[in-house]
Amino acid sequence: MKDTPQRSTNPPEDKGGAPDTYEDLAEASKARGGLFGRVNQAFQEALTSSRGTRERSPVEEAGDDPAVTADDLAIRRAKTVKPQRMIVPEGVIIDGSMTSGSETEISGRVEGDVTVEGRLYLGASALVSGNVRATSCRVDGLVEGRMECTEELELGTSGRLNADTMAGKRIILAGQVFGNVATGGILRLVSSGRLTGDIRARRLIIEEGAQFNGGCTMRAPAQRREAPKPE
Secondary structure (H helix, E strand, O other): OOOOOOOOOOOOOOOOOOOOOHHHHHHHHHHHOOHHHHHHHHHHHHHHHHHOOOOOOHHHHHOOOOOOOHHHHHHHHHHHOOOOOEEEOOOOEEOOOEEEOOOEEEOOEEOOOEEEEEEEEEOOOOEEOOOEEEEEEEEOOEEOOOEEEEEEEEEOOOOEEOOOEEEOOEEEEOOEEEOOEEEOOEEEEOOOOEEEOOEEEOEEEEOOOOEEEOOEEEOOOOOOOOOOOOO
16 A cells, blocks of 8 residues: 655745735835835825824913813814814714804704804705704705804705795795795795795795795895985
């Protein structure tokens, strides 16, 4: 009988000296000028740059002044932070009011008031049970509370407002409104719009096909008073 060769249980020797760790592989590839070395270098540079400057502690910011409060520190930090866009995605529920100091997009549900110092977009799946205040707003979802915009408000065809609405410069309604609407500028009710409530505006445009059930008060442009002529 021929002897069956025995298989060695020991791992084969590394004849080629191939690196077996991440660090060895990186060094070897860097030495060869390979793709892995370039990718690793770029990754390390991005990681270093993303760390940014070291965050200051409250003790460093306040110093020795005992009069500095948490509100003072928060205001200081808010002035140095660049505005970011806030997003509440679909499926997220916020139990309470929310405030944002920058552009905001909401597709989830907010069970409270929403205050935005900037532009607000309420997606088709957005549900807000409280009042809404923003600089300008586009609504494609549902708002159950009072709506107030300092500049412009646009209601999309899928949008619905269940309370009074007010905007400083312009309102465009293509969805459903159940409440009074007021603006110091132009109100346009497009063909798909449905409004049940009173209107107060300086200028009113109702397109053919739109439905309006309520009263209307037109505000005339402010008259400029001339100074009395000297006798």
